[in-house]
Amino acid sequence: MRxxxxxxxxxxxxxxxxxxxxxxxxxDTADDGEIGLYQGTEYQYDAAIIDLGLPKIDGKELIKTLRKQGIGFPIIVLTARDRWQDKVDGLDAGADDYLTKPFHPQELQARLNALIRRSVGQASPVIENGPFLLDTASMQVKVDGLDVSLSSYEYKVFEYLMLHQGQVKSKTELTEHIYDQDFDLDSNVIEVFIRRLRKKLDPQGEYQFIETLRGQGYKLRKFDEIA
Incomplete structure (x- = not known):
């Protein structure tokens, strides 16, 4: 997730x-609202964390502008302010949640995970698809009840596909959602990760769960579609 x-x-x-x-x-990081607006409109993100007290363009105006431009990724507002009105203003501008500084990193992670899941219609942290299980809270992956160890980027690719079951995802889109903006988008690394996922999660080729669509990308098939 990016x-x-x-x-x-x-x-x-x-x-x-x-x-x-x-x-x-x-x-990806930005130091002010102007840079944040550019990045938010130019790149694909799964969620954003935005401080309200930003220079150049404040957080509230940044969120309003993103929403007016049809940018729909979930947004968490950060604020050091105590007044309830500031939190309300952030939510009214289009934010989905807020955290008041200081906060515990685990709380941010939990809220971020929840917002990303809900944005794709997944309420539970545990995502199941036939024999495959992915726990977005513990980052645990199981096949037929047995733990499977994935590398960091293998997990990112599998998580993104599990959150978008049945949808075709191009190599470019996958790359944009698992790497930051400095990564070389022409790399064939996604093909490598898909190959590794097939080998680790379906070594006997029993489930054929990741479908390759030539010229389009990859689709993680829903289990009820798998023969």
Whole structure:
């Protein structure tokens, strides 16, 4: 999952980026609302974390502008302010949730996970598809009840496909959602990860759960579609 973090406090931004990367997110950062607006409209994100007290364009106006432009990814507002009206203003601008500084990193992770799941119609942290189970909270993957160990990026690809079961996802889209904006989009690394996922999750080729559509991308088939 790829996150946009718009925070002008350099220390907090660095801490949050490190924590989010530790939690298996890819993170792009912006120091002010102007840069945040550019990134939010130019790149694909699964969610954004936006501080209200930003320079150039404040967080509330940034969120309003993104929503007016049809940008629908979930947004969590960060605020150091105590007044309830600031929280209401952030939500009224189009944010989906808020956290008041200081907060515990685990709370941010839990809220972020919940918002991303709900944005694709998945309420539970545990996603099941036939013999496959993925727990987005613990990042645990099981096949037929047995644990399967995936690398960080293998997990990211599988998680994204599980959250979008039955949908065709191009290599470019997959790359944009698991890497930050500096990654070379021409790389064939997605093909490598798909090959590894097939080998680790379906070594006997019993389920044929990831379908390749030539010239289009990949689709994680819903179990009831699998013969």
């Amino acid at each position: 996150i946009l973090l718009v925070e002008d406090d350099k220390n907090l931004q660095s801490q949050l980026k490190q924590q989010l990367q530790k939690d298996n997110y890819s993170v």
